[in-house]
Amino acid sequence: MRRSSVFWGTILLLVGVAFLLQTLGIITISVWGILFPAFLIVVGAYIIFAPILFKRDLKEEQVVIPLNSAPEASIKLDFGAGRLAITGGAGSDLLTGKAFGGAEVETERDGNRLKARLHIPETWFWGWTPEMRHGYEWNFLLTEAIPLSLKINTGASENKLDLTTLRVNKLKVDTGASSTSITLPATAGFTEVRIQSGAASIDLHAPQGIAVRMKVEGALSNTQVDTQRFPRVGNLWVSPDFETAANRADVVVQIGAGSVRLD
DSSP, rough: OOHHHHHHHHHHHHHHHHHHHHTTTTTOOOHHHHHHHHHHHHHHHHHHHHHHSSOOOOOEEEEEETTTSSEEEEEEEEEESSSEEEEEEEEEEEEEEETTOOEEEEEEEETEEEEEEEEOOOOTTTBBBBTTTOOOEEEEEEEEOOOEEEEEEESSEEEEOOOOTTTTEEEEEEEEEEEEEEEESSSSSEEEEEEEEEEEEHHHHHHHOOOEEEEEEEEEEEEOTTTTTTTTTEEEEEEETTTOOOSSEOOOOOEEEEEEEEE
8 A cells, every 4th residue: 555645644634533423522622723723733643653663675776777878868767765876887788777766767769769757666755755764875876978968956865966978968967955066078069067056065176178157046046166276256256268168068057045165
């Protein structure tokens, strides 16, 4: 039985019993007045006791997505709380690796582009599963053979994205309260990087030889930049050779609160 069915079934049962008791005159208090506090109590109790009631052993799954001779690909990762690690080395496959807690995979071919989406298995409540007290853990290798577009959505997570050897031409990261470390592609040509986060720590590492232009939007952010490599020009930090560099990254970071570092 699904955990969501158990939870919402319990809620409906309790509400129905409360209204029945009021109708029969067994209780005289206003049911509407206690519904919201009762809901909070049930949610809190479930969060505390569900790991015991629904505890299960989480297994490590092997994930393989064949490239199938596609000349380009886009990958979307919908990830919850936990640890996410990405690097190169998938060889002739688009993606290989291990998913602790599992990953559901969807693929489709759109002309020359192979589209892949990976997301966490069915969750119970707002992206959280009771038995996942320590979150999911994905460790994936991506192909270095073709250009990639990479989109990552995460919650409260620790993200390590080592794109050094990958040909990522577009990277979009949307994250919540997280710690995210990104090593930019070294030989991908032009890479567009867009990062949107809440309360987060964003560390950007630029391999030697890559030019960077970065803009940070966020009044409550603390920005630290190696100005020897990336001097400040107005509201940007820009490599002196950005316009002519063979390999360069255009970075825009929108952050609610937290820190941004570029070195």
